Amino acid sequence: NAGVMQNPRHLVRRRGQEARLRCSPMKGHSHVYWYRQLPEEGLKFMVYLQKENIIDESGMPKERFSAEFPKEGPSILRIQQVVRGDSAAYFCASSPPEGYYGYTFGSGTRLTVV
Amino acid sequence: QQQVKQSPQSLIVQKGGIPIINCAYENTAFDYFPWYQQFPGKGPALLIAIRPDVSEKKEGRFTISFNKSAKQFSLHIMDSQPGDSATYFCAGGATNKLIFGTGTLLAVQP
Numbered sequence: 001n002a003g004v005m006q007n008p009r010h011l012v013r014r015r016g017q018e019a020r021l022r023c024s025p026m027k028g029h030s031h032v033y034w035y036r037q038l039p040e041e042g043l044k045f046m047v048y049l050q051k052e053n054i055i056d057e058s059g060m061p062k063e064r065f066s067a068e069f070p071k072e073g074p075s076i077l078r079i080q081q082v083v084r085g086d087s088a089a090y091f092c093a094s095s096p097p098e099g100y101y102g103y104t105f106g107s108g109t110r111l112t113v114v
Numbered sequence: 115q116q117q118v119k120q121s122p123q124s125l126i127v128q129k130g131g132i133p134i135i136n137c138a139y140e141n142t143a144f145d146y147f148p149w150y151q152q153f154p155g156k157g158p159a160l161l162i163a164i165r166p167d168v169s170e171k172k173e174g175r176f177t178i179s180f181n182k183s184a185k186q187f188s189l190h191i192m193d194s195q196p197g198d199s200a201t202y203f204c205a206g207g208a209t210n211k212l213i214f215g216t217g218t219l220l221a222v223q224p
Binding site for chain 1: 120156158159160209210213217
């Protein structure tokens with residue numbers, strides 16, 4: 001029973017490029033959450049998705065960031081035109097329908113913008 | 115309103131000591147208070163969690179104490195071991211999202 005799978009583990013992008021981060025939830029989990037962790041800081045909520053629906057995107061920057069969780073396939077966090085300030089660890093969590101009481105985090109994608 | 119304040123930022127204890135990490139929250143809508151443990155290069159892992167209708171919860175060497183009126187909660191680690199050296203995050207949960215504290219880097223010296 002695999003846990004939350006995130007890939008790639010490490011991603012290096014030049015300024016102005018696009019970054020795509022993928023997250024496959026645990027089997028049986030239908031809710032996906034994305035968090036960002038800056039160095040020396042805690043995790044900041046970005047977005048909460050269910051299949052084909054964005055439920056809460058109150059933590060997403062207004063520009064350049066988007067997320068989706070299609071009917072088939074992993075959830076994708078997309079960052080367009082990356083800047084150095086986007087360098088961070090991005091963690092995905094999934095939960096069963098009961099919500100965050102059953103949160104499980106993936107190992108994260110560490111994005112470095114050069 | 116949404117903040118969770120965590121202290122101390124870092125903590126060093128000797129093996130067998132009892133580190134205590136404290137958190138305070140403002141949002142009275144929080145109905146779930148988990149603690150997560152994170153090792154370098156890994157994702158956070160749920161350690162223990164409490165609901166606001168309970169004042170204390172123990173799981174193995176880990177205890178959460180919860181004071182609803184003061185809006186504070188704390189993590190105690192009994193008989194700490196070098197393997198407990200990690201970063202610990204508290205959080206408050208409401209409407210399907212968690213608001214995290216800034217973390218405590220714990221070092222347990224042999």
